[in-house]
Amino acid sequence: MTEPIIELKNIDVTFHQKKRTIEAVKNVSIDIERGDVYGIVGYSGAGKSTLVRVINLLQEPTSGSVTVNGETFFQADSQDAKKTRIGTNDLRVRRRKIGMIFQHFNLLNERTVTENVAFALQHSKLKDDEKKAKVAELLELVDLSDRAEQYPSQ
Numbered sequence: 447m448t449e450p451i452i453e454l455k456n457i458d459v460t461f462h463q464k465k466r467t468i469e470a471v472k473n474v475s476i477d478i479e480r481g482d483v484y485g486i487v488g489y490s491g492a493g494k495s496t497l498v499r500v501i502n503l504l505q506e507p508t509s510g511s512v513t514v515n516g517e518t519f520f521q522a523d524s525q526d527a528k529k530t531r532i533g534t535n536d537l538r539v540r541r542r543k544i545g546m547i548f549q550h551f552n553l554l555n556e557r558t559v560t561e562n563v564a565f566a567l568q569h570s571k572l573k574d575d576e577k578k579a580k581v582a583e584l585l586e587l588v589d590l591s592d593r594a595e596q597y598p599s600q
């Protein structure tokens with residue numbers, strides 16, 4: 447077996463609200479191998495989105511460990527244990543390699559399909575013609591090349 451690309455160990459995520467404590471994720475461990483396609487299935491409110499957000503630390507776990515591509519992003523053995531986490535700048539760089547499509551994603555209505563896709567590349571180090579090529583490649587991939595200059599409402 448190869449080393450997992452995503453390794454979540456004993457993940458707990460607990461939210462404290464005024465009167466309630468919500469255990470959104472409780473003791474979840476998964477190893478995802480390179481190339482695996484995973485689905486997380488559960489009823490509404492089961493904690494699926496919270497768990498996925500833990501992978502790139504959009505949501506910091508209450509305890510557990512998060513390792514991506516062999517690098518520990520976060521570790522805390524228990525709720526009260528000392529927490530170790532990757533530095534902010536390193537995390538920012540690692541996140542560039544982790545794509546996420548949000549449940550409630552937003553399209554920019556005043557921009558074309560091409561401009562919407564290009565928006566995410568705005569702050570990348572790619573040159574303009576490389577960005578153009580990347581956008582074309584991605585639109586081709588999802589069979590939207592013929593809609594490149596249309597607007598989301600169309």
Ligand SMILES: Nc1ncnc2c1ncn2[C@@H]1O[C@H](COP(=O)(O)OP(=O)(O)OP(=O)(O)O)[C@@H](O)[C@H]1O
Nearest residue numbers: 461468470488489490491492493494495496497549
């Ligand atoms: N930031 C937060 N603060 C407080 N409670 C939260 C927060 N985020 C999620 N929760 C609660 O944690 C639980 C899990 O929510 P989550 O959004 O992960 O569920 P889900 O499985 O993705 O649901 P759905 O299928 O509706 O998308 C829910 O009870 C939710 O209300």
Ligand SMILES: [Mg+2]
Nearest residue numbers: 494495496549
């Ligand atoms: Mg969800």
